[in-house]
Amino acid sequence: xxxxxxxxxxxxxxxxxxxxxxxxxxxxxxxxxxxxxxxxxxxxxxxxxxxxxxxxxxxxxxxxxxxxxxxxxxxxxxxxxxxxxxxxxxxxxxxxxxxxxxxxxxxxxxxxxxxxxxxxxxxxxxxxxxxxxxxxxxxxxxxxxxxxxxxxxxxxxxxxxxxxxxxxxxxxxxxxxxxxxxxxxxxxxx
Amino acid sequence: xxxxxxxxxxxxxxxxxxxxxxxxxxxxxxxxxxxxxxxxxxxxxxxxxxxxxxxxxxxxxxxxxxxxxxxxxxxxxxxxxxxxxxxxxxxxxxxxxxxxxxxxxxxxxxxxxxxxxxxxxxxxxxxxxxxxxxxxxxxxxxxxxxxxxxxxxxxxxxxxxxxxxxxxxxxxxxxxxxxxxxxxxxxxxx
DNA sequence: TATATACTTGAGTGATCACTCAAGAAAGAC
DNA sequence: GTCTTTCTTGAGTGATCACTCAAGTATATA
Numbered sequence: 001x002x003x004x005x006x007x008x009x010x011x012x013x014x015x016x017x018x019x020x021x022x023x024x025x026x027x028x029x030x031x032x033x034x035x036x037x038x039x040x041x042x043x044x045x046x047x048x049x050x051x052x053x054x055x056x057x058x059x060x061x062x063x064x065x066x067x068x069x070x071x072x073x074x075x076x077x078x079x080x081x082x083x084x085x086x087x088x089x090x091x092x093x094x095x096x097x098x099x100x101x102x103x104x105x106x107x108x109x110x111x112x113x114x115x116x117x118x119x120x121x122x123x124x125x126x127x128x129x130x131x132x133x134x135x136x137x138x139x140x141x142x143x144x145x146x147x148x149x150x151x152x153x154x155x156x157x158x159x160x161x162x163x164x165x166x167x168x169x170x171x172x173x174x175x176x177x178x179x180x181x182x183x184x185x186x187x188x189x190x
Numbered sequence: 191x192x193x194x195x196x197x198x199x200x201x202x203x204x205x206x207x208x209x210x211x212x213x214x215x216x217x218x219x220x221x222x223x224x225x226x227x228x229x230x231x232x233x234x235x236x237x238x239x240x241x242x243x244x245x246x247x248x249x250x251x252x253x254x255x256x257x258x259x260x261x262x263x264x265x266x267x268x269x270x271x272x273x274x275x276x277x278x279x280x281x282x283x284x285x286x287x288x289x290x291x292x293x294x295x296x297x298x299x300x301x302x303x304x305x306x307x308x309x310x311x312x313x314x315x316x317x318x319x320x321x322x323x324x325x326x327x328x329x330x331x332x333x334x335x336x337x338x339x340x341x342x343x344x345x346x347x348x349x350x351x352x353x354x355x356x357x358x359x360x361x362x363x364x365x366x367x368x369x370x371x372x373x374x375x376x377x378x379x380x
Numbered sequence: 381t382a383t384a385t386a387c388t389t390g391a392g393t394g395a396t397c398a399c400t401c402a403a404g405a406a407a408g409a410c
Numbered sequence: 411g412t413c414t415t416t417c418t419t420g421a422g423t424g425a426t427c428a429c430t431c432a433a434g435t436a437t438a439t440a
Contacts, residue, residue: 004407005417022302026216030398040419041399047417051398100298104357108295111360112212112288126363156364157372164354167294170301173316174346182347186376193386193437220428230389231429237387241428 009047012037017058022097024109025055025117055106055117062102063124070131079138080145084187087162087180091169099169099176101162103128129159145190154190158183199237202227207248212287214299215245215307245296245307252292253314260321269328270335274377277352277370281359289359289366291352293318319349335380344380348373 019036020028030051034044048054073089074082091099098105103121110118133155139145145154161183169176209218209226220241224234238244263279264272281289288295293311300308323345329335335344351373359366 024216024299024302026214027299027303029396031396042401042420043418045399098302105298107360108290108298108357109214109217112214113217122361122363125361129363153365153368153372156358157369160354160358160364160369161351162354163357164350164352167298167353167357168346168350170297171312171315173312173319174350175343178343179347179350182343193388193435195387219426221426232390232431233388235429 005043005047007037007039007043007047012039012047013054013057013061016054017061017102018097020055020058021062021102021105024105025115026109052117056120059102059106059117059120059124063128066128067131070135074135074138079135079142080187083132083135083139083158084184087165087183088177090162090166091176091180100166104163104167125159129155132158145187149190158187161186195233195237197227197229197233197237202229202237203244203247203251206244207251207292208287210245210248211252211292211295214295215305216299242307246310249292249296249307249310249314253318256318257321260325264325264328269325269332270377273322273325273329273348274374277355277373278367280352280356281366281370290356294353294357315349319345322348335377339380348377351376 015037016033019032023032028051030041030044033039033051033054034041037044039047048057070082070086073085077085093099103125106121107118107125110121133151136145136149136151136154136158140147140149140151165176165179165183168174168179205227206223209222213222218241220231220234223229223241223244224231227234229237238247260272260276263275267275283289293315296311297308297315300311323341326335326339326341326344326348330337330339330341355366355369355373358364358369
């Protein structure tokens with residue numbers, strides 16, 4: 001009997017993710033969202049409940065797609081080449097609204113407030129770290145990386161490097177391609 | 191003839207820096223500042239003009255003290271040992287209000303808005319990068335680092351690594367000491 | 381002591397914040 | 411067509427934002 005919504009919910013979440021990713025949590029007002037999503041306040045709150053709830057959905061979507069992209073890459077290239085390619089790919093992503101990692105930006109912005117979304121971002125970063133550790137482990141099993149390294153430690157350092165790289169890539173006075181190449185070169189020395 | 195202010199301006203700037211550093215630009219309200227600095231709005235605006243102006247002073251102070259600390263360290267340890275010690279020191283700093291770099295947090299938060307303070311943060315990061323490049327150059331001149339490396343490129347990568355390290359150090363699921371040790375170990379391999 | 385000068389105080393400004401809700405519009409079920 | 415259900419609309423909520431300003435207070439100089 002009911003009427004169907006005029007919007008595509010998944011599409012709205014993806015668009016919201018891009019806005020939040022670029023502008024941050026405090027930097028994005030409901031006015032911004034209403035304008036970009038073409039939703040009046042009533043529809044917005046009927047659909048998502050709150051700004052924070054939508055941010056949470058956007059964050060999950062961001063992380064989920066990141067993991068999916070990494071796994072797809074690993075299926076094509078194998079673990080070692082994936083780890084070597086990721087730094088370059090992550091700063092090339094031409095359609096992305098920002099170079100820096102949305103999880104890191106969220107964590108940095110909201111952690112001091114003990115905001116629930118910071119906790120969520122932390123968990124998602126941890127899951128991403130686990131993905132990297134898996135790849136390092138697989139590369140080790142394949143004999144591409146010396147067996148004396150601890151894959152968890154490698155993953156921790158690798159993720160830290162990626163966070164730095166992606167933040168640096170936002171700067172105009174930094175050649176992020178050089179950093180990406182140097183990170184990839186480090187993988188080869190393991 | 192006039193009356194003297196009851197506050198120590200330098201001390202207020204340092205305290206404001208700590209608040210901004212921890213909570214960010216949007217995350218710090220004038221109420222926060224008035225409470226922590228024990229200043230009524232009238233005194234605040236007479237002293238600093240605006241929230242942004244005080245943030246600018248705090249940012250300059252942050253960068254200036256960072257450079258001073260690095261130079262002092264270099265005088266004691268020499269360039270190579272300074273570069274090796276810095277990662278550990280920067281995440282140890284027990285009195286600091288946050289592990290992450292205030293310049294990076296400012297840049298990440300405000301760059302999308304084209305805020306003047308983001309530009310300032312970028313310039314200050316660039317100056318810091320130049321300091322690192324100087325140290326790499328000096329270490330090269332001293333024969334501690336092979337001469338075929340480009341000190342500017344080393345500095346870019348090093349700063350990127352430090353940004354990642356300092357962001358990672360805010361996370362409870364990451365052992366930042368391991369990352370710091372690994373960054374220092376990288377210096378030794380040059 | 382008298383005066384000039386600046387500092388302190390805090391109520392109050394308009395703007396914007398996230399969010400609500402009642403009324404109107406649209407579409408499937410009958 | 412009629413009814414029921416949901417979606418859309420947008421004016422309006424109280425709270426908080428950065429900021430102002432006039433009145434009161436303290437102090438160094440004359």
